[in-house]
Amino acid sequence: MLKLEHINKIFNEGTPDEKVALNEINLHLAPGDFVTIIGSNGAGKSTMMNMISGALTPDYGTVSIDTTDVTRMPEYKRSQYLGRVFQDPMAGTAPSMTIEENIAIAYSRNAKRTLRRGVDRERRDFFRTSLERLHLNLENRLNAKVGLLSGGERQALSLLMATFTKPAILLLDEHTAALDPSRAELITRLTKELVEADNLTTLMVTHNMQQALDLGNRLIMMDKGQIILQIDEATKPGLTIPDLMAEFERIRGEKMNSDRALLG
Amino acid sequence: MFTALFGSVEQGIIYAIMALGVYLTFRVLDFPDLTVDGSFVTGAATAAMMIVLGYHPIIATLVAIVAGFFAGCMTGLLHTKGKINPLLSGILMMIALWSINLRIMGLTADNTIGRSNIPLLNEGTIFTQFYSFWSKVGIDDALNGMLKNMGITPVPSTWGTLLVVVIITVIIKIIVDWFLKTEVGLAIRATGDNKRMIRSFSANTDRLIILGLGISNALVAFSGALIAQYAKYADIGLGIGMIVIGLASVIIGEAIFGTKTIFSTTLAVVVGAIVYRIIYAIALRIDWLDTGDMKLITAVIVILALVIPQVLNKRKQQKSKAKRLAEKQLTKQGGQPLA
Ligand SMILES: Nc1ncnc2c1ncn2[C@@H]1O[C@H](COP(=O)(O)OP(=O)(O)OP(=O)(O)O)[C@@H](O)[C@H]1O
Ligand SMILES: [Mg+2]
Numbered sequence: 001m002l003k004l005e006h007i008n009k010i011f012n013e014g015t016p017d018e019k020v021a022l023n024e025i026n027l028h029l030a031p032g033d034f035v036t037i038i039g040s041n042g043a044g045k046s047t048m049m050n051m052i053s054g055a056l057t058p059d060y061g062t063v064s065i066d067t068t069d070v071t072r073m074p075e076y077k078r079s080q081y082l083g084r085v086f087q088d089p090m091a092g093t094a095p096s097m098t099i100e101e102n103i104a105i106a107y108s109r110n111a112k113r114t115l116r117r118g119v120d121r122e123r124r125d126f127f128r129t130s131l132e133r134l135h136l137n138l139e140n141r142l143n144a145k146v147g148l149l150s151g152g153e154r155q156a157l158s159l160l161m162a163t164f165t166k167p168a169i170l171l172l173d174e175h176t177a178a179l180d181p182s183r184a185e186l187i188t189r190l191t192k193e194l195v196e197a198d199n200l201t202t203l204m205v206t207h208n209m210q211q212a213l214d215l216g217n218r219l220i221m222m223d224k225g226q227i228i229l230q231i232d233e234a235t236k237p238g239l240t241i242p243d244l245m246a247e248f249e250r251i252r253g254e255k256m257n258s259d260r261a262l263l264g
Numbered sequence: 265m266f267t268a269l270f271g272s273v274e275q276g277i278i279y280a281i282m283a284l285g286v287y288l289t290f291r292v293l294d295f296p297d298l299t300v301d302g303s304f305v306t307g308a309a310t311a312a313m314m315i316v317l318g319y320h321p322i323i324a325t326l327v328a329i330v331a332g333f334f335a336g337c338m339t340g341l342l343h344t345k346g347k348i349n350p351l352l353s354g355i356l357m358m359i360a361l362w363s364i365n366l367r368i369m370g371l372t373a374d375n376t377i378g379r380s381n382i383p384l385l386n387e388g389t390i391f392t393q394f395y396s397f398w399s400k401v402g403i404d405d406a407l408n409g410m411l412k413n414m415g416i417t418p419v420p421s422t423w424g425t426l427l428v429v430v431i432i433t434v435i436i437k438i439i440v441d442w443f444l445k446t447e448v449g450l451a452i453r454a455t456g457d458n459k460r461m462i463r464s465f466s467a468n469t470d471r472l473i474i475l476g477l478g479i480s481n482a483l484v485a486f487s488g489a490l491i492a493q494y495a496k497y498a499d500i501g502l503g504i505g506m507i508v509i510g511l512a513s514v515i516i517g518e519a520i521f522g523t524k525t526i527f528s529t530t531l532a533v534v535v536g537a538i539v540y541r542i543i544y545a546i547a548l549r550i551d552w553l554d555t556g557d558m559k560l561i562t563a564v565i566v567i568l569a570l571v572i573p574q575v576l577n578k579r580k581q582q583k584s585k586a587k588r589l590a591e592k593q594l595t596k597q598g599g600q601p602l603a
Pocket of ligand 2: 046
């Protein structure tokens with residue numbers, strides 16, 4: 001479904017600020033895989049997500065989605081295959097537009113946008129039933145401006161919008177990190193529900209190890225631009241946080257800086 | 265006085281189309297587009313040139329609209345493909361259009377070199393076309409009779425112009441409202457609101473910016489084409505300061521009506537354009553002011569329209585804060601005997 005091959009990325013190459021962000025990344029996702037990604041700050045997790053979404057292009061290597069090579073495909077074109085939720089709750093929605101207008105934008109993701117009315121009665125009914133899945137009563141506030149919603153509500157809406165057209169790949173980059181614990185839990189639960197409902201192929205970055213263990217069928221750990229550990233479907237169920245820490249120590253020969261990882 | 269105000273209302277309604285264009289760029293796309301000063305004249309020049317060359321006024325106006333559209337697209341290309349910042353893209357296009365507009369008007373001269381003015385005194389326009397039908401209806405006489413009975417003289421020479429411009433502007437407003445709710449319109453609005461978001465929903469923001477600027481300047485040129493036919497001349501200087509006038513209209517309208525829905529915001533912009541013209545007409549009648557002072561007055565109007573709402577807002581917040589504070593103290597005092 002998703003294939004990253006030999007991805008390398010160096011920022012500011014040839015300057016004193018040179019930074020190897022990704023070093024020989026290889027990753028294959030089968031349809032329906034839900035991979036959680038952990039790793040310390042600066043490990044290259046976001047850079048890898050941006051390679052997939054097209055916000056960045058690799059110096060070397062190929063990205064393919066569903067056997068199509070998309071390495072050079074511009075971000076906006078690639079977006080038809082991808083659903084994305086950003087860390088910043090403000091990033092995934094248009095604040096001065098209404099809830100239903102935002103959903104209408106998500107709805108036309110993989111169709112050509114025409115001079116058809118964005119929200120007609122038929123679509124409004126459909127949007128309303130979809131919003132009911134969030135259990136946030138947003139279905140009764142279709143004409144409220146999204147800028148008025150709380151961070152948690154906006155993130156839930158972003159999640160719904162990202163998954164609305166059943167994208168080939170769903171990319172979640174610390175999408176619960178900016179929320180308070182109860183809201184984060186709500187979004188985590190919704191993520192699980194929405195991903196399972198459509199069996200979406202998903203990549204989720206998180207700093208919360210427990211969340212990384214609870215969700216998904218696979219797990220990868222990144223450090224210094226490399227994937228240092230891959231846990232497959234068979235091994236993941238029994239895995240615990242101490243297992244992961246020990247594993248890190250064995251590979252890197254040093255203790256994991258875990259304050260943020262645990263508390264995430 | 266009445267005829268002066270009557271004229272301002274007519275003009276204001278025509279300028280409202282330009283203001284709607286400015287609203288599309290400044291507010292909807294969040295792109296401060298200065299092409300307007302040039303594209304307004306492009307509309308006026310193109311329409312005047314074609315009318316003088318013998319084309320039907322409606323054809324001339326349509327071509328003027330298309331010319332404005334291309335001018336806007338060029339600004340969009342400079343910004344998106346040339347990576348030039350929005351303000352500079354508009355300024356570059358504005359000065360380029362100055363020369364192009366001279367050339368457009370020059371097409372009516374024998375040597376086809378630039379020309380800075382085309383009079384339309386004896387030419388047929390959209391308006392004269394309409395009068396030939398309108399004069400037969402006899403509504404002018406009826407309305408003016410009423411005014412005379414109310415003691416208002418002199419009376420306007422015709423109500424036909426007002427009717428034509430009202431119909432045109434209402435149609436344009438309805439089209440803009442409709443467009444902003446289509447799938448493409450929603451994408452353009454989201455481009456002004458959150459580019460990262462709309463790109464993640466597979467929209468080509470470059471193309472949407474170019475399209476939005478094109479439509480905006482098409483409206484501006486349309487307004488210019490109508491003003492040329494209304495005033496019966498096109499002049500290279502017609503567009504000077506037009507962007508500020510457009511902005512003044514948008515801001516005045518928003519200050520009066522607010523921006524709750526698209527429908528009310530575009531209505532606010534239209535009314536803002538008319539109100540601006542009325543303020544302008546009144547200012548001109550003050551004895552010690554000269555026509556040359558108008559640019560200064562326009563600047564002052566815009567500054568006031570920008571500053572007053574801020575001051576009022578702050579005042580309101582302070583008031584409600586003081587009120588809340590007073591309530592707090594009240595409950596504290598009320599609570600003491602219990603404690
Ligand atoms: N545009 C850029 N220019 C230069 N360096 C960059 C750029 N983007 C990222 N980097 C660097 O690349 C490295 C990897 O960054 P990245 O954002 O992928 O980390 P991350 O794993 O997402 O970290 P975090 O957990 O903090 O989000 C970091 O050292 C970062 O400073
Ligand atoms: Mg990151």
